[in-house]
Amino acid sequence: GAGVSQSPSNKVTEKGKDVELRCDPISGHTALYWYRQSLGQGLEFLIYFQGNSAPDKSGLPSDRFSAERTGGSVSTLTIQRTQQEDSAVYLCASSLVRDSYGYTFGSGTRLTIV
Amino acid sequence: GQQVMQIPQYQHVQEGEDFTTYCNSSTTLSNIQWYKQRPGGHPVFLIQLVKSGEVKKQKRLTFQFGEAKKNSSLHITATQTTDVGTYFCAGRGSARQLTFGSGTQLTVLP
Numbered sequence: 238g239a240g241v242s243q244s245p246s247n248k249v250t251e252k253g254k255d256v257e258l259r260c261d262p263i264s265g266h267t268a269l270y271w272y273r274q275s276l277g278q279g280l281e282f283l284i285y286f287q288g289n290s291a292p293d294k295s296g297l298p299s300d301r302f303s304a305e306r307t308g309g310s311v312s313t314l315t316i317q318r319t320q321q322e323d324s325a326v327y328l329c330a331s332s333l334v335r336d337s338y339g340y341t342f343g344s345g346t347r348l349t350i351v
Numbered sequence: 352g353q354q355v356m357q358i359p360q361y362q363h364v365q366e367g368e369d370f371t372t373y374c375n376s377s378t379t380l381s382n383i384q385w386y387k388q389r390p391g392g393h394p395v396f397l398i399q400l401v402k403s404g405e406v407k408k409q410k411r412l413t414f415q416f417g418e419a420k421k422n423s424s425l426h427i428t429a430t431q432t433t434d435v436g437t438y439f440c441a442g443r444g445s446a447r448q449l450t451f452g453s454g455t456q457l458t459v460l461p
Contacts, residue, residue, distance in 0.1 A: 268447075270448055270449075272451070277456075278453070279357075279439065279451050279452060279453040279454050280394070280439065280441075280451040282448055282449075282450065282451075285447060285448045287447065293446070293447070293448065295446075296448075328393060328394070338399075339384050339386075339396030339397075339398075339399060340384075340386075340394075340396060340449065341396065342393040342394050342395070343393065344392075344393050345393055
């Protein structure tokens with residue numbers, strides 16, 4: 238597609254439930270990133286996928302968070318047993334593998350845990 | 352781990368005044384990027400700096416990369432209301448992914 242697509246755009250869920258967030262990157266972009274942005278805060282790195290390499294999971298805050306990328310394209314971020322502190326905007330970005338390119342971000346999923 | 356600090360956190364200016372935000376890394380960077388996030392929007396890539404001492408301009412925006420490749424700045428000349436938003440620097444060190452600064456939220460008063 239023309240841009241990075243994320244769904245849903247908004248998600249309200251009860252504490253303790255599991256949620257799945259989806260990211261469809263720009264076609265041809267081999268690198269895919271998930272970041273989290275709390276209200277008025279900066280971007281917190283979560284996970285990075287590059288081609289068929291093992292993902293860099295160093296930013297995942299707990300084992301309740303996991304992500305996968307199928308076929309080198311679409312990615313799903315799963316949060317199990319959600320807690321109120323998980324409320325944030327989850328941003329997905331993709332880029333060409335080379336370091337000279339900037340990230341293209343999706344519009345994000347605003348997750349609210351009630 | 353790598354840390355990127357950005358100041359100031361907030362800046363209010365009168366339209367027509369200049370604005371500068373500063374970015375400092377705890378480690379030497381291979382490159383640094385700048386992004387703009389409009390209120391309610393997502394970050395949008397502005398520019399990348401790679402070389403020591405590099406200076407790049409985009410209309411009223413001037414970007415600098417320090418000689419030691421550990422700091423950077425963004426300067427806006429004669430701000431306009433369209434410049435409103437949060438400006439983030441993002442540095443790439445040994446890790447492949449970018450580490451973002453905390454951002455500077457710019458308000459331009461008409």
